[in-house]
């Protein structure tokens with residue numbers, strides 16, 4: 522099959538979702554203005570891009586960059602640094618910074634993302650490595666209901682005097698449930714603060730940045746954390762994470778990142794300020810392209826009779842698109858198509874392997890400029906029923922579209938062979 526034929530099918534699907542794209546453009550415009558204004562208000566200047574080294578006391582570039590991120594997230598304070606190595610690190614710091622012995626952490630979106638389980642100590646992971654449980658911090662969770670909503674009744678039952686913080690994961694994080702929209706986060710925050718005002722609400726904001734016009738702190742959350750090699754770095758950032766929130770809690774987080782005596786005051790920028798600010802500047806557009814790509818994938822495969830989630834018309838809260846392909850062969854074909862569409866490593870053939878920390882074999886397609894960056898076009902799937910592939914990213918909408926067409930081509934060729 523020619524790529525032309527696959528592209529024709531994709532073009533046709535694209536034609537029918539133009540109205541959906543207009544809504545996405547509106548959110549992009551709003552967020553573009555938000556980041557621009559933050560840069561102007563903080564008088565970002567060329568001199569801020571110079572590298573600092575060593576302790577970097579009073580590093581102006583770092584301080585301006587952090588104020589810009591704080592303004593964009595509507596936070597009092599934001600830590601944005603290359604010393605935070607990933608989203609997992611950022612989320613861990615948020616938890617470790619604020620929780621104390623005998624406190625309880627209650628997650629109301631089920632268990633957090635896989636890599637956070639050891640930070641908490643779920644299933645004895647992270648034991649003796651300084652998990653929260655090692656320090657006598659307790660953990661409990663309430664799963665999302667089948668319809669993807671927070672189970673408020675159970676949450677009320679679980680909130681007692683020991684609950685210091687509630688944890689919310691905004692993205693679906695590869696579970697089959699829907700992600701939490703800002704509106705749902707707002708409802709959850711109001712419900713929790715209605716029970717006890719002093720409960721700290723923390724949000725794992727990974728994959729959620731710039732999907733909507735508002736971010737979680739604007740609807741009452743206290744702390745958010747995320748990765749710069751996902752949405753907010755706009756594909757230009759080579760490493761880093763952020764945590765944002767109120768001054769009192771952020772001071773504790775900063776003390777955990779460095780140490781209590783130096784908290785925010787030390788941390789060389791290592792020359793990242795240009796990419797951190799330019800990436801943030803590009804992020805609304807990059808994210809909107811990735812969402813359009815996800816919606817397009819949903820439409821293409823829905824038209825062909827596949828089960829997809831979220832659906833085309835669903836309100837989105839992350840950039841992940843799941844397609845239920847139904848067989849291992851199709852998963853491999855899909856991932857091969859995505860890999861062939863990458864600018865880097867297009868000649869590599871992805872295959873399923875036993876990834877540490879996962880029960881099933883996992884296949885991953887990614888040819889990235891930045892290793893592991895999932896704001897770039899990528900796809901992955903655990904090899905288990907019902908054989909769902911998860912696609913995300915694309916630094917441009919057009920790249921994401923080509924990726925979908927190339928994945929479709931591989932799938933159709935496979936179907937052709939099978940008659």
Ligand SMILES: *Cc1c(COP(=O)(O)O)cnc(C)c1O
Pocket residue numbers: 607608609610612634636690692693694725727728748
């Ligand atoms: C990616 C992700 C993380 C972890 O971020 P890393 O940068 O991969 O460490 C945590 N939570 C969610 C929902 C994520 O998507």
